[in-house]
Amino acid sequence: MTVTSPKNLTTAELAQKTRRAAQQLAALSNGERNRALAGIAQALEEARADIEAANRADREIAKIEQIPAALYARLKLDGSKLTGAIAGLRDVARLADPIGQVQIQRRLDQGLVLRRLACPVGVLGVIFEARPDAVIQIAALAIKSGNGAILKGGREAVRSCKAIVQAIQAGLISSGIDPAAIQLLTSRAEIAELLRLERDVDLIIPRGSNAFVRYVQDNTRIPVLGHADGICHLYVDASADLDKAAGIALDSKCQYPAACNAIETLLVHRDLLPQGLAAVLTPLHRAQVALRGDAATIAALGDQFPIAPAQPEDWSTEYGELILAIRIVDDLEAAIAHINDYGSHHTDCIVTETAAAAEQFLAQVNSAGVYHNCSTRFADGFRYGFGAEVGISTQKLPPRGPVGLEGLVTYKYQLVGDGHVAASYGGEAAKPFLHEDF
Amino acid sequence: MTVTSPKNLTTAELAQKTRRAAQQLAALSNGERNRALAGIAQALEEARADIEAANRADREIAKIEQIPAALYARLKLDGSKLTGAIAGLRDVARLADPIGQVQIQRRLDQGLVLRRLACPVGVLGVIFEARPDAVIQIAALAIKSGNGAILKGGREAVRSCKAIVQAIQAGLISSGIDPAAIQLLTSRAEIAELLRLERDVDLIIPRGSNAFVRYVQDNTRIPVLGHADGICHLYVDASADLDKAAGIALDSKCQYPAACNAIETLLVHRDLLPQGLAAVLTPLHRAQVALRGDAATIAALGDQFPIAPAQPEDWSTEYGELILAIRIVDDLEAAIAHINDYGSHHTDCIVTETAAAAEQFLAQVNSAGVYHNCSTRFADGFRYGFGAEVGISTQKLPPRGPVGLEGLVTYKYQLVGDGHVAASYGGEAAKPFLHEDF
Numbered sequence: 001m002t003v004t005s006p007k008n009l010t011t012a013e014l015a016q017k018t019r020r021a022a023q024q025l026a027a028l029s030n031g032e033r034n035r036a037l038a039g040i041a042q043a044l045e046e047a048r049a050d051i052e053a054a055n056r057a058d059r060e061i062a063k064i065e066q067i068p069a070a071l072y073a074r075l076k077l078d079g080s081k082l083t084g085a086i087a088g089l090r091d092v093a094r095l096a097d098p099i100g101q102v103q104i105q106r107r108l109d110q111g112l113v114l115r116r117l118a119c120p121v122g123v124l125g126v127i128f129e130a131r132p133d134a135v136i137q138i139a140a141l142a143i144k145s146g147n148g149a150i151l152k153g154g155r156e157a158v159r160s161c162k163a164i165v166q167a168i169q170a171g172l173i174s175s176g177i178d179p180a181a182i183q184l185l186t187s188r189a190e191i192a193e194l195l196r197l198e199r200d201v202d203l204i205i206p207r208g209s210n211a212f213v214r215y216v217q218d219n220t221r222i223p224v225l226g227h228a229d230g231i232c233h234l235y236v237d238a239s240a241d242l243d244k245a246a247g248i249a250l251d252s253k254c255q256y257p258a259a260c261n262a263i264e265t266l267l268v269h270r271d272l273l274p275q276g277l278a279a280v281l282t283p284l285h286r287a288q289v290a291l292r293g294d295a296a297t298i299a300a301l302g303d304q305f306p307i308a309p310a311q312p313e314d315w316s317t318e319y320g321e322l323i324l325a326i327r328i329v330d331d332l333e334a335a336i337a338h339i340n341d342y343g344s345h346h347t348d349c350i351v352t353e354t355a356a357a358a359e360q361f362l363a364q365v366n367s368a369g370v371y372h373n374c375s376t377r378f379a380d381g382f383r384y385g386f387g388a389e390v391g392i393s394t395q396k397l398p399p400r401g402p403v404g405l406e407g408l409v410t411y412k413y414q415l416v417g418d419g420h421v422a423a424s425y426g427g428e429a430a431k432p433f434l435h436e437d438f
Numbered sequence: 439m440t441v442t443s444p445k446n447l448t449t450a451e452l453a454q455k456t457r458r459a460a461q462q463l464a465a466l467s468n469g470e471r472n473r474a475l476a477g478i479a480q481a482l483e484e485a486r487a488d489i490e491a492a493n494r495a496d497r498e499i500a501k502i503e504q505i506p507a508a509l510y511a512r513l514k515l516d517g518s519k520l521t522g523a524i525a526g527l528r529d530v531a532r533l534a535d536p537i538g539q540v541q542i543q544r545r546l547d548q549g550l551v552l553r554r555l556a557c558p559v560g561v562l563g564v565i566f567e568a569r570p571d572a573v574i575q576i577a578a579l580a581i582k583s584g585n586g587a588i589l590k591g592g593r594e595a596v597r598s599c600k601a602i603v604q605a606i607q608a609g610l611i612s613s614g615i616d617p618a619a620i621q622l623l624t625s626r627a628e629i630a631e632l633l634r635l636e637r638d639v640d641l642i643i644p645r646g647s648n649a650f651v652r653y654v655q656d657n658t659r660i661p662v663l664g665h666a667d668g669i670c671h672l673y674v675d676a677s678a679d680l681d682k683a684a685g686i687a688l689d690s691k692c693q694y695p696a697a698c699n700a701i702e703t704l705l706v707h708r709d710l711l712p713q714g715l716a717a718v719l720t721p722l723h724r725a726q727v728a729l730r731g732d733a734a735t736i737a738a739l740g741d742q743f744p745i746a747p748a749q750p751e752d753w754s755t756e757y758g759e760l761i762l763a764i765r766i767v768d769d770l771e772a773a774i775a776h777i778n779d780y781g782s783h784h785t786d787c788i789v790t791e792t793a794a795a796a797e798q799f800l801a802q803v804n805s806a807g808v809y810h811n812c813s814t815r816f817a818d819g820f821r822y823g824f825g826a827e828v829g830i831s832t833q834k835l836p837p838r839g840p841v842g843l844e845g846l847v848t849y850k851y852q853l854v855g856d857g858h859v860a861a862s863y864g865g866e867a868a869k870p871f872l873h874e875d876f
Contacts, residue, residue, distance in 0.1 A: 202834045244857035251859035362852050374855025385873035396640045401851045413839045414800050417812025419682035421689035435823035
């Protein structure tokens with residue numbers, strides 16, 4: 001077994017090898033790609049002891065280096081997590097084939113047929129923090145969608161990632177696939193090089209802190225899938241059912257405050273002062289959420305709850321922890337304007353019993369996710385039923401919102417004729433086009 | 439009638455007004471947007487004399503300033519061209535509604551319904567050269583798709599563009615629509631300002647020279663629809679029908695050499711030397727195409743045709759005129775490798791009678807358009823039957839290739855519940871998701 005050793009290659013050379021391997025991968029049938037995934041699953045099973053040993057070594061060093069507890073928790077890849085990751089890989093194999101679908105099939109003229117076909121993007125550059133099990137998930141999604149991938153994991157997880165990629169490449173070889181399809185970068189300097197490879201890398205997927213995603217966006221001409229900020233809002237309208245509002249606020253803020261789809265700002269209609277707002281704040285306060293309110297909030301409830309004065313920067317801050325900014329608005333329009341001005345166009349929700357208010361909110365809020373009477377925490381590829389989540393995009397253009405396998409797929413136009421030339425369709429004796437879909 | 443005067447506003451203020459107007463436009467039905475287009479068509483008819491007078495003034499100055507003949511030809515907007523542009527506007531009204539379609543409708547759980555809906559992008563920034571009739575086309579496409587647009591035409595056409603936009607705004611007002619939906623920038627300095635307005639402008643569409651498109655791409659974080667280069671190839675395979683090859687080569691090179699979908703390089707299989715290649719070159723030579731060949735081409739046919747030696751930079755040059763680079767390749771794989779290495783991923787064609795060769799070419803060439811036995815000149819939104827062309831994209835990710843109205847449209851996810859929270863679907867008593875499409 002010869003495993004590709006990236007050590008003697010420049011990042012650019014390595015990317016060229018991945019591009020060539022990806023071209024081969026793109027030509028495989030769904031069955032062949034699924035068999036490759038099965039081969040990888042088996043190779044990972046066989047390499048279990050090596051992977052767990054590598055992960056123990058990573059963790060021992062992490063302990064000595066006293067990395068933050070959250071990072072340490074994500075670094076850990078024990079038997080059950082590895083079992084889960086391998087099961088996840090087999091789940092990806094069962095997803096519908098994302099490539100090859102004919103999206104358009106149109107007769108432009110007799111014997112001149114246009115087809116638009118879904119096809120892989122090419123080579124993915126994926127940069128992520130500690131979590132070594134992400135390598136397995138990303139490799140699975142890449143192979144399922146016929147793409148090559150160049151991975152860069154966190155420094156803390158380097159031994160684990162190496163052991164995993166070695167097993168993945170062994171699995172590819174056992175399926176007759178060029179192991180260069182999935183490659184690992186191990187030094188931080190290679191990130192900057194990767195970001196410059198616009199000829200050979202087609203899509204960058206950064207998974208990390210906001211600052212890191214922003215760094216990536218600012219330092220590459222390669223398209224980036226991902227978002228820097230998740231500043232989500234919950235607006236409680238005058239006609240809200242307060243039980244629903246309180247439950248949704250609690251879930252949206254507290255169910256997993258570090259997630260990008262957790263809310264940072266609560267907007268409340270003035271008519272709900274003070275009792276309505278108090279009903280919403282009570283469970284949040286009990287859940288130890290630190291409250292920061294505007295003057296109207298403090299005036300109404302400053303004696304019932306500890307509410308710090310919100311500063312202007314609070315409206316555009318992603319806390320990622322149990323802090324909530326609260327602002328009182330005069331009406332629905334003011335809530336929509338606040339969200340469009342200060343939000344990050346991720347996911348925003350209205351709680352209301354008035355259908356017209358909900359409709360207006362869903363139509364006018366410019367966010368990837370616009371919700372009515374449910375928690376912002378539903379913004380997630382698995383919850384949406386995509387079977388996988390490649391990332392969440394807050395850009396306006398597609399792909400937008402939670403992105404499943406379709407985010408790793410593009411299309412091409414195939415036109416097949418029999419000597420057809422454009423001159424026949426112009427000038428005085430111009431033939432008309434048929435434009436018949438079939 | 440009050441026409442928006444952008445003179446007293448900064449570009450940023452103007453863009454904010456356009457965003458607000460676009461929000462209103464997005465809420466209109468297809469019928470209302472079509473009525474606005476009819477109102478604009480009528481206003482343009484009524485302003486005919488003003489527009490033609492403004493265009494005459496532009497042309498008089500252009501003559502004095504001795505602008506290039508091609509630019510002058512594009513600047514001219516006489517009665518028949520204006521009639522054509524207004525007819526084109528009415529054609530756009532007849533296109534299918536690009537927004538509002540439900541792309542996904544899925545029950546995540548009882549009472550929790552996810553919908554993905556097509557919606558406008560928001561505000562377009564469109565920068566184009568001389569052609570004043572482009573203003574009418576772009577405004578029509580923007581309004582049809584529910585988007586606002588900020589337009590910047592060439593300095594040569596400033597009077598024509600002003601007269602046209604004034605009529606468009608009058609047409610919007612007559613339909614009860616905020617005229618700020620379509621605005622015109624008139625100074626070159628405003629381009630740089632426009633490119634910085636990432637909060638209020640969602641998509642930049644540059645129409646101009648390669649150098650200009652590259653400048654735009656390098657100077658904005660706003661997504662750009664368009665491509666800098668159109669380096670298209672025709673590969674004549676060993677088994678090509680030479681009549682088809684000669685006809686396709688002639689059309690692809692000569693039908694409109696300045697177009698981005700004209701070919702720059704002819705790749706020819708070695709087995710066709712010398713007679714097969716001569717058959718293809720003869721009509722090109724008669725059509726006054728200047729030939730530049732590699733050593734093998736010159737060795738084979740240098741005595742029959744005037745062939746200058748091709749330099750390495752010829753393989754990556756878009757001539758845009760009657761010049762053709764010719765390279766002899768050993769096999770299909772070499773042709774594919776040349777195209778993927780040197781091309782701009784626009785449109786590339788194989789001429790062959792061998793189905794397997796065609797299949798391999800269509801699968802392995804990484805271009806937006808991959809053609810078999812037909813002219814590259816078909817790469818065009820109208821020829822593809824899109825009814826309109828917003829631009830041609832050579833990026834890997836969608837939208838790719840000729841882009842119709844769908845390039846001005848994105849989508850959003852609407853999730854409607856009844857107090858649903860994410861906590862119910864996690865932990866020990868986790869409810870399962872239904873994920874039922876309906």
